[in-house]
Amino acid sequence: MELQLDLALSTPNMIKGFDLNNLGFDQQKEMGGLEDWNHAGGCFGDKDCLKNKRGFEQAFGNFTEECKAIPLLLWSGHPNEEEDHKDQKKRTSSTIDDMNDAEEDQVVGWPPIKSWRKKTIHQHQVGRIENNRTVEKDNGRSIYVKVKMEGVPIARKIDIRLFHSYQALTNSLISMFAKHQKCNEDDYTRYTLTYQDKEGDWLIAGDIPWQTFIRSVQRLEIVRNSG
């Protein structure tokens, strides 16, 4: 196509050149609709996919064999539970590298949040035990832990450091989730507090000393007792 720079200096007549019906290429193909993303589906295990974020190549198929068409990840979903746990393990030390690993599952740079802010959000979302030095000094830094209750869609985050005993923790959780569950106090005997430790195992809370517990806990879940 010709470059017509002299014409480019005057704007009003340019619209003429852009006839929607006659753009010279297949507009259907160009318009990446939602269908294309569902095809893109998941590419979780494929390391090459993760590195190359050119998702729109597949949708706007102008491009030839030379251009690698890599489907865009994760439009249709978030990692499932198992993936989530695996990622959680990667995130125990909150360095930027680890954070970028987790985010390779997402579109790069979307949503548009500054790295500085993302770092802080990230620290709120998982247990923040940065390094041994911090733990030993016990300088009162927060440890944020995600709490989920079976049957309640919205998870919460709490700062474990604000509590000094299992009793205090349980009391607080009861009042936090009571708003959502609308059940009686009695019903709470039917629930058990479980937690995921540093090794990724799910255990019943209460067996180990509190101080050891807060150094080990990654996530909490309130589950219904069976029977």
Added chain:
Amino acid sequence: MQKKMSYSFPNEVLEHIFSFIQSDKDRNAVSLVCKSWYEIERWCRRKIFVGNCYAVSPGMVIRRFPEVRSVELKGKPHFADFNLVPDGWGGYVLPWIAEMAGAYPWLEEIRLKRMVVTDESLELIAKSFKNFKVLVLSTCEGFSTDGLAAIAASCKNLRELNLQESDVDDLSGHWLSHFPETYTSLVSLNVSCLVSDEVSLSALERLVGRCPNLRTLRLNRAVPLDKIANILRCAPQLVEFGTGTYAAELRPDVFSNVFSNLAGAFSNCKELRSLSGFWDVVPAYLPAIYSVCSGLTSLNLSYATIQSPDLIKLVSHCPSLQRLLVLDYIEDGGLEALASSCKDLQELRVFPSDPFAVEPNVSLTEQGLVTISLGCPKLQSVLYFCRRMSNAALVTIAQNRPNLTRFRLCIIEPKTADYLSLEPLDVGFGAIVEQCKDLRRLSLSGLLTDRVFEYIGTYAKKLEMLSVAFAGDSDLGLHHVLSGCESLRKLEIRDCPFGDKALLANAAKLETMRSLWMSSCSVSFRACKLLGQKMPRVNVEVIEEREPPDSRPESCPVDKLYIYRSVAGPRFDMPPFVWTMDEDSALRLS
């Protein structure tokens, strides 16, 4: 007659008159009147703003303006904030400092944004400028607290040190102690971005205590809540204050001590107008600030992970609020309370608490923004993250608030349609640009076709900056913007099907803009070469991290493209993954 005119106004008089002209635009106009005015003006210009550090060389600036006292430079493109610009891209300040060290011995102020600053640069600043007063490093990187120590030790007249959101290698040394005991001129200190757990509290308290002019103090997360009271008592004259961690124990004996101490200290600060910090908030401690709330005009709660009821209680104590930054924990209900309490609100930013969750974790929708638009007549600037939007809501917002000047909406899931009608959001954004005639900045999101760009090109005549992602159908979209937006200075686009046609047809427009960024679009390598060849006063840079662009067919699209006008020619500090398309390279590569 004309000769008489030029004699009757000696240079000194003109200079004196020009000294009242501060804005760059006006000064530029003055310098174009005639040769003698150009000469006089260039000798008395004291402040320089360079919006793109590669648009001009330090030598050119120095040659034209020999008596500068204040320099502001910006480096990387805005999308660098979202990790779209690879490390090592550029934006180094050292060459500027090195040249200014010789040419501007009386330089007083350096303000940098998105630049790479090294300890070497900071040491050079400390050594070279005897009357140095202001250092602002906004979203910069590459330096450590060692560099800050050099500044602290040498700059006896330093008034402002602001590290706004920079990425600093915090070596936990005692850099603060490098301010000599005789140093008392600090007016503004913002170290909120420092990440180390260690902070020298005693050095901080002594510094704060001996600087009677201190107006702004923004601490970092490491400063515990129970130490804030002491610091505030050293500086009751503070106007702007940022806390560290806003958490302490809830055990009754501890709580009552810390709380009453804190509340007492805050109540002494009669001048306080702006608060920030609030990491890890324990809500029980929030009432400690109630005594200053009625005077607060600015509140940054964007790190405060507290729920809506606590947020509502807080903002209803702040009727004078003009600026609020908050997380989406505020929810629609909290925004309703804000709308009824804070009638002076001018700027609102709502950030997502869990941006990567697919399901909403809070009840914040388009309704919150609609309510604010109705209740806050002075609202001008909006940044809003949410998960759903409708054309109806956008039209309502536009009709309620035609005085909006900045509107940035981020619907978290790309290409989200109007949740009521399932249509694109073209009409909604169209209403925004049509009603808000003074709109200067706009960020789009959601499902958008070429139509929205037609609206923008038709109505957004004052628009200076436009951010586009996952939008449009064809080159027509880009063409509408480039041909219609008369005031456009910065355009940044990612993941849109915009290609060669619109870009080449509007090539001349690029010289009227500061910069254009396009990533994951459909601009071919061939078009880039052509542009670089034909437009000598515009730098065309292709960013390709995987393989050189000429190892593929010319018709292949480039990964990232950054185009900016420049009188300095192509830059020489490019990393291996940046290719410049100038006249020579176009010939070499073809």
